[in-house]
Amino acid sequence: MQPHLKPFQLFITKAIEHIEQDPDTVGLAAGGSWASGEVDAYSDLDLVLVTNRKIAPDLSLMQEYAAGLGLMLASFRGDHVGEPRLLIALFESSLLHVDIKFLTPDEFYDRVEDPIVLWEREQTLTNIIQQSSAHYPPFDFQWTEDRFWIWAHYAALKVGRGEYFEAIDFLAFVRNAVLGPMLHLKNSSLPRGVRRAETTFGVAELSQLRRTVAMPERDVLVSSLWEVMYLYESLRDALAPATFQKNSAAQLAVTRYVAAL
Incomplete structure (x- = not known):
């Protein structure tokens, strides 16, 4: 593994260990630079967390779930970018910036990119990706x-x-x-x-x-x-x-x- 990838992989591994214990969670995926293969030492981590239980846009529920992924130093909701389902967080481990989008399976159909599936139950995310297409908002x-x-x-x-x-x-x-x-x-x-x-x-x-x-x-x-x-x-x-x-x-x-x- 390349040295700059280690903090990201360690965080993902611990996150998966945590979410596996939640029967309502059906999948975890990574988009952004992780999906495009452009990760460097200054990248953030863009995660998509898919659960049967609707978590967003309830900020307290989003923060409660994210706190189980690691020691979270600070967080806020992505209202400023028009995305209340997004939690922007800073974790102590390697001072990692992590964006977590909380979606239900139905909401995962509507996406701007095809993320890399990191973990899933019963091929849930893979099946949705195969059944639908990502659409990045066009420039008007x-x-x-x-x-x-x-x-x-x-x-x-x-x-x-x-x-x-x-x-x-x-x-x-x-x-x-x-x-x-x-x-x-x-x-x-x-x-x-x-x-x-x-x-x-x-x-x-x-x-x-x-x-x-x-x-x-x-x-x-x-x-x-x-x-x-x-x-x-x-x-x-x-x-x-x-x-x-x-x-x-x-x-x-x-x-x-x-x-x-």
């Missing part, structure tokens, strides 16, 4: 276009008012919600924000993305906003489907507004 170009120029104008307002840190945060949001996913699509990968951008995007693309990162200074922020708009426009025109409708009027108005800053 029209939804993005309908919002992008309002977002760009909002960033410009913050720069104009001198709220530079607010503008920086907003540009980071656009980078994660719009530019990163589009660059991933361009590189034939899943639209996962700016995850693994450094190893997925090309040299020229990374250079473009770097220019969207600003310091809290007016001229730098204006320049970064221009770069955000340029990059969005080029990716949109290259990737959007034929049914896509540009909002040319909003784009022109916002472009003129930024030019006058």
